[in-house]
Amino acid sequence: MGILDGKRILVTGVLTDASIGFHIARMAQQEGATVVLTGFGRMSLVERIAKRLPEPAPVIELDVTDDEHLAGLADQVSAHVDGLDGVAHSIAFAPQTAMGGNFMNTPWGDVATAVQISAYSLKSLTAACLPLMKSGGSVVGLDFDAGQAWPVYDWMGVAKAGLESTSRYLAKYLGPDNVRVNLVAAGPLKTMAAKSIPGFEEFTDVWPERAPLGWDVADPEPTAKACVALLSDWFPATTGEIVHVDGGVHAVG
Numbered sequence: 001m002g003i004l005d006g007k008r009i010l011v012t013g014v015l016t017d018a019s020i021g022f023h024i025a026r027m028a029q030q031e032g033a034t035v036v037l038t039g040f041g042r043m044s045l046v047e048r049i050a051k052r053l054p055e056p057a058p059v060i061e062l063d064v065t066d067d068e069h070l071a072g073l074a075d076q077v078s079a080h081v082d083g084l085d086g087v088a089h090s091i092a093f094a095p096q097t098a099m100g101g102n103f104m105n106t107p108w109g110d111v112a113t114a115v116q117i118s119a120y121s122l123k124s125l126t127a128a129c130l131p132l133m134k135s136g137g138s139v140v141g142l143d144f145d146a147g148q149a150w151p152v153y154d155w156m157g158v159a160k161a162g163l164e165s166t167s168r169y170l171a172k173y174l175g176p177d178n179v180r181v182n183l184v185a186a187g188p189l190k191t192m193a194a195k196s197i198p199g200f201e202e203f204t205d206v207w208p209e210r211a212p213l214g215w216d217v218a219d220p221e222p223t224a225k226a227c228v229a230l231l232s233d234w235f236p237a238t239t240g241e242i243v244h245v246d247g248g249v250h251a252v253g
Helices: 020-030 043-050 067-078 108-132 154-177 201-210 221-231
Strands: 008-011 034-039 059-061 086-089 137-143 179-186 242-245
Touching (some): 020 086, 059 067, 086 108, 137 154
Parallel strands (some): 008 086, 137 179, 179 242
């Protein structure tokens, strides 16, 4: 018996089997959940990756900047499950001009893209899923600690700060509906998204040395486990929280 037995979970942002979302979906299935995936771009690849899960999962195309996609999401999910108990938000993007030390020169249009996709989309996605969460549930987003300025992260760091604030406001407004909203702040992991960050090795080279528990940039399981735990009923009174899964780096100087 798994901690997600009988749960219906929507996992977003899957592109390859290196995506954190893929590992959340895999572990959610192993813990008893029925999983539906969303992806965007290269959908044939996402559909192939979905077949690598313990149980092949249906895939829905979702562009979180497209109002029509969002408006139709509940109906598309309803074609596969009769409701949702949890949503995993693993969506983030910033143009190359918004990272890599270009902070002072990034145009507003690129900043706006980063903020809309990486922060505002938590609200957009949650709102689109609310009609399916009639008995409440759990929304879990993926974060990278925005409590300080990181090398090369630049406007994505600003977007993550917006994500953290968005999660707290969602927790405030959705608590009466028994919907919990939390984030998992993971250490750096070698995903497709990470490869697009200029100078990403500045994180991967030093993180394992700084982390009291150590850190394996190639191991997404600790992050996936935290997300699955928050999607379960084991945190019934926890909302607006940021759970750090980073080997302890956030806690040391």
